[in-house]
Amino acid sequence: MVSSGGACGALAGGIALLGSVLGNDDPEKKDDPLVWKACREFYARFEREVTNESESVNCRDITGVDDWTDRGQRRAFYKGEGVVKCTGNTGKAARILGEVIEKYIKDKTK
Numbered sequence: 001m002v003s004s005g006g007a008c009g010a011l012a013g014g015i016a017l018l019g020s021v022l023g024n025d026d027p028e029k030k031d032d033p034l035v036w037k038a039c040r041e042f043y044a045r046f047e048r049e050v051t052n053e054s055e056s057v058n059c060r061d062i063t064g065v066d067d068w069t070d071r072g073q074r075r076a077f078y079k080g081e082g083v084v085k086c087t088g089n090t091g092k093a094a095r096i097l098g099e100v101i102e103k104y105i106k107d108k109t110k
Contacts, residue, residue, distance in 0.1 A: 003068035005060030010093035011046050015039050021101055022108055038104040045096045050089050062089065 022035045047057060054061040063082050065073045077083060 005066060005068065006058055008046075008051075008057055008059050008062060008089070008093075010050075010090045011043070011057050014042050014046070014093055014097045017097065018042060018100065018104075022104055032108070034104055034107055038100050041103075042097060042100045045100070046093055049096060050092050062086070 018038050019031075019035060022038055023031050043057075051057055051062055056062065060066050063077060063086055065077050065082065067073055077086075
């Protein structure tokens with residue numbers, strides 16, 4: 001995230017959104033176990049369906065860019081297939097996230 005090469009932003013953003021949608025508004029209240037279950041499912045599916053080739057949830061491994069501050073690596077990413085792959089992975093993550101939210105929001109409203 002933020003050019004660090006660490007966790008994929010689509011994964012981190014998805015987890016944050018699940019917490020926002022399914023979690024509590026009151027920080028004093030304990031989160032519903034449903035939130036944890038939904039986050040685990042999203043993570044597992046992300047790992048299986050998005051990162052299957054790189055076997056990692058880290059941006060550097062998914063994109064092949066070790067150093068986002070290196071202009072040459074960034075150029076190669078944007079001029080090559082890297083940006084297409086990343087955009088596709090973001091779309092896959094969004095689809096998975098939507099499916100997970102749809103599944104667990106029903107349980108939350110019961």
